[in-house]
Amino acid sequence: MITFSFTKIQVFDTIKGMKILITSGGTSEKIDQVRSITNHSTGQLGSILARYFSEKGDEVTLITTKKAIKPEARSNLTIQLIENVNDLLETLEPLVKTHQVLIHAMAVSDYTPVYMADFEQVQKARDLQAFLHQENQESKISSSSDYQVLFLKKTPKIISYVKDWNPTISLIGFKLLVDVSREELLDVARRSLIHNQADLIVANDLADIGTEQHRAYLVERDKVTPVATKEEIAQTLYSYIHRRKAL
Amino acid sequence: MITFSFTKIQVFDTIKGMKILITSGGTSEKIDQVRSITNHSTGQLGSILARYFSEKGDEVTLITTKKAIKPEARSNLTIQLIENVNDLLETLEPLVKTHQVLIHAMAVSDYTPVYMADFEQVQKARDLQAFLHQENQESKISSSSDYQVLFLKKTPKIISYVKDWNPTISLIGFKLLVDVSREELLDVARRSLIHNQADLIVANDLADIGTEQHRAYLVERDKVTPVATKEEIAQTLYSYIHRRKAL
Numbered sequence: 001m002i003t004f005s006f007t008k009i010q011v012f013d014t015i016k017g018m019k020i021l022i023t024s025g026g027t028s029e030k031i032d033q034v035r036s037i038t039n040h041s042t043g044q045l046g047s048i049l050a051r052y053f054s055e056k057g058d059e060v061t062l063i064t065t066k067k068a069i070k071p072e073a074r075s076n077l078t079i080q081l082i083e084n085v086n087d088l089l090e091t092l093e094p095l096v097k098t099h100q101v102l103i104h105a106m107a108v109s110d111y112t113p114v115y116m117a118d119f120e121q122v123q124k125a126r127d128l129q130a131f132l133h134q135e136n137q138e139s140k141i142s143s144s145s146d147y148q149v150l151f152l153k154k155t156p157k158i159i160s161y162v163k164d165w166n167p168t169i170s171l172i173g174f175k176l177l178v179d180v181s182r183e184e185l186l187d188v189a190r191r192s193l194i195h196n197q198a199d200l201i202v203a204n205d206l207a208d209i210g211t212e213q214h215r216a217y218l219v220e221r222d223k224v225t226p227v228a229t230k231e232e233i234a235q236t237l238y239s240y241i242h243r244r245k246a247l
Numbered sequence: 248m249i250t251f252s253f254t255k256i257q258v259f260d261t262i263k264g265m266k267i268l269i270t271s272g273g274t275s276e277k278i279d280q281v282r283s284i285t286n287h288s289t290g291q292l293g294s295i296l297a298r299y300f301s302e303k304g305d306e307v308t309l310i311t312t313k314k315a316i317k318p319e320a321r322s323n324l325t326i327q328l329i330e331n332v333n334d335l336l337e338t339l340e341p342l343v344k345t346h347q348v349l350i351h352a353m354a355v356s357d358y359t360p361v362y363m364a365d366f367e368q369v370q371k372a373r374d375l376q377a378f379l380h381q382e383n384q385e386s387k388i389s390s391s392s393d394y395q396v397l398f399l400k401k402t403p404k405i406i407s408y409v410k411d412w413n414p415t416i417s418l419i420g421f422k423l424l425v426d427v428s429r430e431e432l433l434d435v436a437r438r439s440l441i442h443n444q445a446d447l448i449v450a451n452d453l454a455d456i457g458t459e460q461h462r463a464y465l466v467e468r469d470k471v472t473p474v475a476t477k478e479e480i481a482q483t484l485y486s487y488i489h490r491r492k493a494l
Contacts, residue, residue, distance in 0.1 A: 033425045038285045111395050123375050139425035148358050150397040178280045178386035
């Protein structure tokens, strides 16, 4: 009898809960063994989202970084740690294929270091193109030069791959700008929505983000929903996702 | 009677305790509002040092970063948070003048961003020197370029100012190298000792640092003391400092 009712609960949970994949925190790209270029993100919003969805009964996988804020452990919450864009790419692809929703809140590095050289060396060079194909051999790049030059290359735009990996996944992206008008923010969010085949973009401005307060616009093709706190972002996204699923 | 014996204890503490300044963690230099170049350092060793010295009765000031590991609060421990080299310079100068010892364990950025530009723009420029005097106006530097170029300039070598600020302070510096021979490590540490008029340099190799394990050499002019753990570094430095004071 006990075994039977336990099974019933499991079946019910499977029906109610969805498989939600959340990314959170900021990636870091190594310059050498002691320095990185880091994208700032405390991971607080992603942590709140992971907690909220898992408490409501969804099966949540959170991809985040060592330094990011993390939610408390739960049986229906799995946490995977990554550091850089390459880790993220490798970790995300198989998970996107096995989840119903991706909430991609991670601040992903746009560029990654290729080569660092003394300014004089760069200034003397005939063809700067050559630096794009070099690699520092030292574990810790040292220099006494007054100026240095770091060459960086664009990282893959991971959000643009998601619908190719899994055309049926619901894709929720984020767009963070700094000190722009509401019009510009919504315009950039709408372009990201179309370009990445996303279902919803959470558009926010760094100037509007505090510990509790977090003004944002949830931008869909035909609708914009303003929200004011991280908790409200979690609630609104939860309703959005579970309403869509019911349709 | 109670008041009297309390006063006696206080007097005893003042004689026994020393004013120790410790720096710990890694500085971050902003590229823009969302990205920084960060020097890796958990702050664990500095935290252990601050705890050890304050538990032994010294009056400790710890300068560290928001993200670094910190010791538990104590009445004889003051913590000041900084982010970048410039903050450190401003915070450190007055404190060096009022402390007897500086243990400078912070991983300080050697270079700070000046200007970021698209690779094509840099390639086309007649004189690269001009980029060293430009400043990005955007709060978030955006680009669709395949490659970018970041110009960086050397930061002030803070450790070299310490004895000018306070000639009587005991200066304990750190030298971190990556994957070098013992000979090279000791050689670089000795040069730092002389160049910065330090009293002792803790020389360590990233390859020898773990959570508990932390192989290092305490390098003085005429002596090298090998140690194996963070706790041992704390004990050895404590004896060194308090033995010197007693002389």
